Amino acid sequence: MELVCPAGSLPALKAAVDNGANAVYLGFKDSTNARQFKGLNFNDKRAAEGIEYAHKNGARVFCAINTFPQPQGWKTWTAAVDRAATLGIDAMILADMGLLDYAASRYPQIDRHLSVQGSATSYEALRFYKDNFGIRRAVLPRVLSLDQIRGLAKHSPVELEVFAFGSLCIMAEGRCYLSSYITDESPNTRGACSPAKAVRWQETSQGLESRLNGILIDRYGKGESAGYPTLCKGRFEVEGSVYHAIEEPVSLNTIDLLPQLQELGISAVKIEGRQRSPAYIADVARTWRQALDRLENSAAEFAVDPAWNATLAGLSEGGLTTIGAYHRKWK
């Protein structure tokens, strides 16, 4: 299985490659990808340097152009596809059907991967994307359980990549409009969920409050650790109860499932987190490399090194991890 790591910057890309990533994925400095953060991502010059570095070290580079262009932005998005092609990218990660069509007709020789934002949750959906746009690989949504992935993998016409570690989206990606309902930006339109520009922190007599466009997302008592106010991970009130009504602030960690994922024929595991630091990327890539190498040596005797989970838990939101929907009980 291939280890696919995020690169939000050139130092992060090098950290990923140096620590065993088989492929890195990056995006341009604009809304054409789903991690539009200030100070993050690549211009053409940095991307060229990154691609050269990765290729020299035997790693591939994927370019995420996985938001949904509207008429006024169409040329910016097709230009991103053109730029990625010119730069010599190994694969494009796309979600929008119009853009997939553009890439398939202009650059048939460059691999197309279906982004998780393309919301393919069945093999019939995968067939649709394969038949119409010739995708080679698809990244599966984090809402599927291992059993569901098994069913899908059995009939899949394309390679499959699954999320292994990092932030956990609990909604079907690519079809979640919660962020644009509260702010004016969503992953689909602007590549941003719960955008930083809308976040405010306030120390009050009742505790530390996090707000998103004025809406109270959470309030922390003394001793509670505060997390980024991703709107689906706040504490809200339903019929008088205050709780994490949608999801707790936890991260995804599937390292325990590696033998099963391999057995299902999964081609690649993906680390989330282009917004993370080079040091974080280095630690995560190194840990997963060790795990994948051990799996390679002997799948039958694969056992998770407690040190791996300690490292990964230390890097996770709230120090908590879950295997998420991969475990049926999660639901």
Next chain:
Amino acid sequence: MLKLSLGPVLWFWSRQTVFDFYANAAEWPVDTVYLGETVCARRRELKLADWLEIAGVLKDAGKQVVLSTQTLIESEADLRLLRRICSQQDYLIEANDQSALQLASNNNLPFVTGPGLNIYNVATLKVLAKRGLKGWSLPVELGRETLIELIAELKAEGLDLPAEVFAWGFLPLAWSSRCFTARYYNLPKDNCEFRCLQHPDGLELRSREAQELFRLNGTSTLSGARYDLLRELPDMVAMGVDTVRLSPEHQGMAEVVQRFDQVRRGEIPYSDPLTVREAPPCNGYWYGQPGMDQRA
């Protein structure tokens, strides 16, 4: 004239409630009715045969009937139902994901797309037109300006693809395989005791400052405020919108339909406020603002 459609029922209602609702709807001045369960595979008060029976009644009453497919397709059982829907020949399909696009187009069945299918540009519409697309819904997070450009580009391309706009009701904003109603009751999804039946218009989720943010509806999350574009109807007619969608609620729906009908006919001024059941209004998406905003 601008057409009115009744979207699929997004909530979980009892079998009798659904039959009664559509018996009434047969008399309402709506042109199109979308039928079927689009949210959760566990909601089986009605079988496909029941939906087809309702479809027959509505067709006889002169409505165009469209069969809506499940938004999040996850299991082989989901696909089996989808295949059955996509193998009948009597009704148009509302495809709500790419699995439905695949099955409908492979069976040469004409289809339209629902608001949860991502259509953000004309290049996407052109791809789907080749596969049998007959009409499309604007995703709920897109607004007036984008729609004007989409319609203009379609015209320039010589494509006749009628546009539908979600114009009234709680906005479907997210789908998950996780159930938030079961979570509220501390029940596993697989043994949810069908608690959604107790909440025919969802569970209200508020901020700790009592702001109505969302409505939890099983595996789906809807807006806490009610989208209302009644006053925009004249503008939509001018833009070339074909249909506006009203999303079913179990009370007051006859009045809602009547009011939209009167406004589309120009019988009453569109500024006349529509007062139905308690919920804050919103229209932000239409103006390119946060969806929850209400522009005065």
